[in-house]
Amino acid sequence: MEPGGTCPVLSVRDLTVQVATPDGAKTVLAGLSFDLMPGETLCLAGESGSGKSMTALAIMGLLPKPMARITDGSVRLGETELTRLSDAGYRKVRTARIAMIFQEPMTSLNPLMTVQAQIIETLLEHGACSRAEAPVRALELLTAVRLTEPQRRLRQYPHELSGGMRQRVVIAIALACAPDIIIADEPTTALDVTVQAEILDLLRVLQRERGTAILMITHDMGVVAEMADRVVVLRHGRAVEAAAVGALFAAPKSDYARELLAAVPRLGDAPLRPARASEPPVLEVRDLCVRFDVKGGLLNRTIARVHAVEGVSFDIQPGETLALVGESGCGKSTIGKALLGLVPWTGSVRVLGRETRGLGPTGLKTVRRQLQMVFQDPGASLDARMTVGEQVGEPLDVHGLESGSARTDRIAWLFRRVGLSPDMMGRYPHEFSGGQRQRICIARALAVSPRIIVADESVSALDVSVQAQVLDLLQELQDEDGLSYLFISHDMAVIDQVADRVMVMRLGQVVEEGTRDAVLRSPAHPYTRRLLSAVPVPDPSRARPVRLQDADDPQSPILPVGQQPERLHLAPVGDDHRAVPA
CATH class of the missing domain: 3.40.50.300 (P-loop containing nucleotide triphosphate hydrolases)
Structure with a gap:
């Protein structure tokens, strides 16, 4: 895709966001700056906690108040300074000029409303068409996102659709008012690989047809390589590198970007496995x-x-x-x-x-x-009301394997076994990162050998x-x-x-x-x-051809x-x- 225009459609300068914590204000975005050009796809890449989604929420005016707020910086949508808008002003901008696609479509859609009702609500809210024209426009939008049997889908509720279909409906709603920008926040993380490919292909085709700029938020470097024109790599709320996608993958300048790319599993890179000796199956x-x-x-x-x-x-x-x-x-x-x-x-x-x-x-x-x-x-899969030590030890209680100090020692050994410190045993699940929580689940599975x-x-x-x-x-x-x-x-x-x-x-x-x-x-x-x-494929030089398929x-x-x-x-x-x- 060739981004067009010389003036950025979105300009972010020195954006700083703080959140309130029991220990005082914590900076989660620090001086972030970038431009998004018309028709361009800019990817914000990084791990959980890097500030990617917080950037999107700040741009959209959706920061949870009063817990989080913009403390410094500028966000300009064309000539409009978004940080100065009231809630009413933001409501006029959202979807009409800048729309967002969230990671999990079921949290974005109302389970009590049909697909048609939700699209029509968006159209009427922003005056995109008259009430009489809205049903026809809703059908056109579902057709544009390549939903099979669009007339039937209009009458259905979100729970009656597959994950890929629901994400197409969310994209249709995002396109309802022909926005200048679409922010796609991990739009394919929860989808299967083939459905992910279809959604990415759909976004590429729609962008080419409509000239919409896309701000893509993802931790998947394969998606970055496939979709991006330029990339901003975030870590701990700061931009550690910004470059054209080809330059980033060919010669990353920051240590963190090199670590991120080195950790990507690449299909076909694993060494050949030797044949296994036949043994009685377990x-x-x-x-x-x-x-x-x-x-x-x-x-x-x-x-x-x-x-x-x-x-x-x-x-x-x-x-x-x-x-x-x-x-x-x-x-x-x-x-x-x-x-x-x-x-x-x-x-x-x-x-x-x-x-x-x-x-x-x-x-x-x-x-x-x-x-x-x-x-x-x-x-x-972890109980939020129990300490992680209690949960790792629960299988021992169920199977009557250990008690007293032997039980405590066994739990401490399991924590060390999965790379965690035994002094974490008294904490609760919400106090751990996603990777640490998965290690705790593995420790619990290992408890009974x-x-x-x-x-x-x-x-x-x-x-x-x-x-x-x-x-x-x-x-x-x-x-x-x-x-x-x-x-x-x-x-x-x-x-x-x-x-x-x-x-x-x-x-x-x-x-x-x-x-x-x-x-x-x-x-x-x-x-x-x-x-x-x-x-x-995490290689921008090996672009996958667009192959739009039916959604079901x-x-x-x-x-x-x-x-x-x-x-x-x-x-x-x-x-x-x-x-x-x-």
Whole structure:
């Protein structure tokens, strides 16, 4: 894209923001300056706490008052000085001239209003059209963002749409008044790799068609390389480097930018893995099926079933990492929950040779000692009312393993084991960073000395450098303790870094499986190739071509009662490599 114009559409000078803390005012943005030109994409890059989102909130006049405030600096939108606007003045500017796309669309959309009502509300609020014209304009906006069946989507509520569809609706609302600027705050972090690619492609196409300037906020350097014209790298509220995207990736000048780029997992960079000696598996899964009833009608009868997992089989050997990959809804996380007995299932699951089907609470308790889980969001999986030491020690209490001083010593050892200090045991979850909270969750999983850990998107919400630290920790634990991992992720670059073997899932079934090198270096199934081609490459010279696709897939794992999905059969395509014939 070629940014146009000589005068900046947005000019930020010496922006300083402070927040109130029990210890006094803390500066979270210090003297930040940059310009955004018409038709340009400027990326603010950095880790959590660097000030990226705080910059966006300051520009939009959305700083939480009275906790946070702009103490110095200027923010000019064309000829308008935004820092001097009243709340009423800001309401006229927001969406009309400068719009924002947030990370999680469900927090941006009203669950009680239809899509049409929310778009029309925005149009009428800013006088973009008459009430009579609003429904037609809403349909045009959904069509512009490439939503399939836009007429039907207008009548739906946010919970009836997929994550990618919801983000398209948020983009449509942002475009409603043809703003000069769109601020996109981590707009693809919560999305699968293929949906992320579609949203990024959509933003690029819309920018080209409408000449809108984009201020992109992200910690994903692959997204930076794909989208940015220029980059400002932030750390601790200060700009440590600003450069054209090509110059930044080719020759970063600051130590921090070099560290950030070095921590990015790159697909294909991981060394080849040697073949593993065959050993008796610690986990054996055969013909695993998970189905959920869909009820409806006047009598609330079962009218359809979700075939979430359909006939999946695999083994995991001691010290091995098996990666499950695929888009949301393919059944990855459901398999993890089924192994722990958290959802009803059929088939056979053997842990250390013991069949788990039909076990009662006591038997399941024994199995769960050997099979632990680390969830995606450590903030949601930790109890905010308990100290982290109490939570790490809770599995010891449940399984009756340690008490008294031995229990305290065991918890302290676990904290040291995951790289935390034992003097942190008395703190609460909110007092830790995201990476530290995930380490606490890993310590809790290790408390009962399991043989297998199910890691369900356990690093997808973390910054790239923190992600690298957690992955290194998991590898260290595996090397020293012989742990086996079922690693669930949609991030192919991370999978490349950690996996011994890979299983690719789609609509509840496996479409390809084999060694990591076979599946990721020589993918045999078109769906696997599609996943790999959608991965943002942290190299601006290798731009991915725009390939806009439908926002949803015509196929679905939901079938009427009595109808069964066609079972897929894998055929050999090489040594320890099988795939569904295309």
